[in-house]
Amino acid sequence: MCRLYGFRANAPTKVECGLVLAQNSLLAQSRSDSRGTTHADGWGIATFPNGLPKVVRRGVAAFEGLHFSTTAERVYARTVVAHVRNATVGGRRRENTHPFCYGRWIFAHNGTVREFEAVRSRLEQGTPEPFRLLRRGSSDSEAAFCWLLARMHSAGIDLDSSACDLDLLADLVADSIPRIEEFCRAEGADVPSRLNWILTNGSLMIATRWNNDLHLLVRRGVHDCEICGIPHIEDAPREDYRAVVVASEPISQEEWRDVPERSLVLIDRTVGVRVRPL
Numbered sequence: 303m304c305r306l307y308g309f310r311a312n313a314p315t316k317v318e319c320g321l322v323l324a325q326n327s328l329l330a331q332s333r334s335d336s337r338g339t340t341h342a343d344g345w346g347i348a349t350f351p352n353g354l355p356k357v358v359r360r361g362v363a364a365f366e367g368l369h370f371s372t373t374a375e376r377v378y379a380r381t382v383v384a385h386v387r388n389a390t391v392g393g394r395r396r397e398n399t400h401p402f403c404y405g406r407w408i409f410a411h412n413g414t415v416r417e418f419e420a421v422r423s424r425l426e427q428g429t430p431e432p433f434r435l436l437r438r439g440s441s442d443s444e445a446a447f448c449w450l451l452a453r454m455h456s457a458g459i460d461l462d463s464s465a466c467d468l469d470l471l472a473d474l475v476a477d478s479i480p481r482i483e484e485f486c487r488a489e490g491a492d493v494p495s496r497l498n499w500i501l502t503n504g505s506l507m508i509a510t511r512w513n514n515d516l517h518l519l520v521r522r523g524v525h526d527c528e529i530c531g532i533p534h535i536e537d538a539p540r541e542d543y544r545a546v547v548v549a550s551e552p553i554s555q556e557e558w559r560d561v562p563e564r565s566l567v568l569i570d571r572t573v574g575v576r577v578r579p580l
Contacts, residue, residue, distance in 0.1 A: 303339065303341075303388050303390065303412060303413065303414070303496070303514075304341055304385055304386060304387045304388055304400070304410075304411070304412040304413075304550075305328060305331045305332070305335060305341050305385070305386045305412065305549075305550045305551065306383075306384075306385055306410055306411075306412045306498060306500055306509075306516075306548070306549060306550045307320065307321065307328050307382070307383070307384040307385070307547070307548075307549045307550075307553075308382070308383050308384075308410075308500040308502070308507055308509055308547070308548040308549070309379075309381065309382040309383075309545065309546070309547050310380065310381055310502075310507050310545065310546050310569045310573050311379075311380050311381075311521075311535075311543070311544065311545035311546075311573060312380065312542070312543065312544050312545075312572065312573045313380065313535045313536070313543055314378040314379055314380055314535065314536040315378065315379065315380070315534050315535050315536070315545060316377065316378050316534040316535075316536065317374065317377050317379065317382050317384075317534070318374050318375050318377065319527055319529040319530055319534070319554075320547065320549075320553050320554070321347070321370075321374035321377075321384055322370070322371050322374045322375070323529050323530065324529050324553045324554050326551060326552065326553050326554075327553060328364070328384055328386055328549075328553070329364050329365060329370060329371065329374075329386075331386060331550070331551060332345065332363055332364040332365050332370075332386040333365050335550070335551060336551050339388060340363075340388065341363075341364075341386040341387055341388040342362075342363035342364075342365070342366075342388070343361070343363070343387040343388055343389040343394045343398075343399075344359065344360060344361045344362065344363075344386070344387040344389075344394060344395075344396065344398065344399035344400075345359070345360055345362075345363070345364040345370050345384075345385065345386045345387065345399065346358065346359035346360070346383075346384065346385050346399050346400050346401050346410070347370075347373050347374060347377065347382065347383075347384045348382065348383040348384070348401040348403065348408045348410075349377055349379040349381065349382055350379065350380065350381045350504035351379070353406075353464060353504060354406065354504075355403050355406060355407075355408050355504065357401055357403045357408070358373050359396055359399040359400075359401075360396060360399065361394055361395050361396040361397075361398070361399050362394075363386075364386050378536045380504075381502055381504045381505075381507065383401045383408050383410050383500050383502060384401075384410075385399075385400040385401055385410040385412075387399055387400060389441075390414045390442075391414060391415070391418050391440070391441050391442040391443075392439055392440040392441035392442070392444075393440065395439060395440075397438045397439030397440075397444075398439040398440060398441040398443075398444070399439075400443060401500075402443070402444050402447045404436055404447075404451055404461065405461035405462045406461065406462060406463065406464055406503040406504060407451065407454075407461060407501065407502070407503050408500075408501070408502050408503075408504075409443075409447040409450070409499065409500070409501050410443075410499070410500045411442075411443035411446065411447075411497070411498065411499050412496070412498040412499075412514055412550055413495060413496025413497050413498050413512070413513070413514050414442060414495060414496055415442035415443075415445075415446060415482060415486060415495050415497070416486040416491035416493055416494070416495045417486050417489040417490055417491040418442040418445075420489035420490070421442075421482070421485045421486055421489050422442075422445055424485045424488075424489075425445050425446065425448075425449045425482075425485070426445070426449075428449055428452065428453075429445075429448050429449045429452045430452055433448045433449070433451050433452040433455070434448060436448050436451070446482060446497075449478075450474075450475075450478055450501075453474060453478060454471070454474060457470065457474055458470075459471065459474075464503055464504060464505050466503060466505070466506055468506050468508075468568055468570050471501075471506065471508060472508060472566055472568055472578070475499070475501065475508055475510060475566065475580075476566060476578075476580050479497050479499070479510060479512050479580060480580075482495060482497060483495055483497070483512075494513045495512070495513065496512065496513045496514040497510060497512035497513065497514075498510055498511055498512060498514040498515075498516055498550070500548065505571050506568075506569065506570060506571065507546075507548075507567075507568075507569040508566060508567065508568055508569075509548040509561075509566070509567040509569075510565070510566055510567075510580060511561045511562070511563060511564065511565050511567075511580070512563075512564055512580065513563070514550070515550055515551065515560075516548060516549075516550065516560075516561040516567075517548070517549055517550070517551065517552050517558045517559065517560060517561060518546070518547070518548055518558065518559050518560075518561050518567060518575075518577070519546070519547040519548075519549075519552075519554075519556055519557070519558045519559075520544075520545075520546055520575060521543075521544065521545040521546070521547075521556075522543070522544055523541065523543055524541075524543045528554060528555055528556070529554070544572075544573040544574075545573065546567075546569050546573055546575045548561070548567055561577060562577065562579075564579065564580045565577050565578065565579055565580055566578050566579075566580050
């Protein structure tokens with residue numbers, strides 16, 4: 303299992319407090335989450351400077367050394383995806399560390415594809431060779447991402463463009479997750495898969511809850527941070543500031559809400575957010 307963090311805002315925003323300084327920051331969760339589980343098998347932070355994805359990944363624990371903290375400290379961004387890994391499929395290698403990236407798309411996963419050794423062949427059968435060859439590691443998550451990219455391409459989504467219809471993408475994701483679950487059951491899985499995903503091209507973001515915890519926070523207006531005491535936006539304060547955070551666990555004392563089981567969180571270009579059944 304892993305811990306996820308996804309962030310979208312309509313102005314560049316500093317995210318160091320949520321990733322590093324908060325009592326239940328992603329860094330703190332890498333040492334021990336709310337269940338006492340350590341997530342020490344790698345970390346990654348993805349941003350979109352100049353509209354193009356940039357990913358920093360390491361195959362070591364976020365709490366080993368200062369690289370995670372110093373990377374997070376430098377981030378002012380409208381879109382951020384961060385992840386700390388507790389490996390279930392695939393060893394502790396940088397290639398297996400999330401988020402994964404292709405074209406303009408960033409993907410991270412919290413969970414496990416059950417009976418993956420058998421399910422992998424089903425995913426590969428549905429993944430044309432150009433997309434199969436994108437896979438660099440051995441994780442179930444990256445295999446699912448390559449398969450999803452192939453489905454997006456077949457649906458007419460330009461993987462190198464920032465333009466994308468959010469509802470089309472949502473329908474595709476809403477079809478894809480139950481289909482993977484069907485693959486797992488067909489291969490004898492007697493425990494449901496856990497398929498919490500974050501998928502974004504920097505303008506849109508989709509997060510899924512499927513048999514794993516997920517929480518949502520909506521911020522409106524500029525306020526002093528409860529942790530550092532200052533606002534986090536880089537520019538002058540703006541009355542229409544909006545931000546949305548999705549995370550495996552609440553990070554701050556703000557009014558987080560539980561995302562319903564088997565739901566999609568859809569965040570559009572204007573940082574409008576809605577939740578729909580998956």
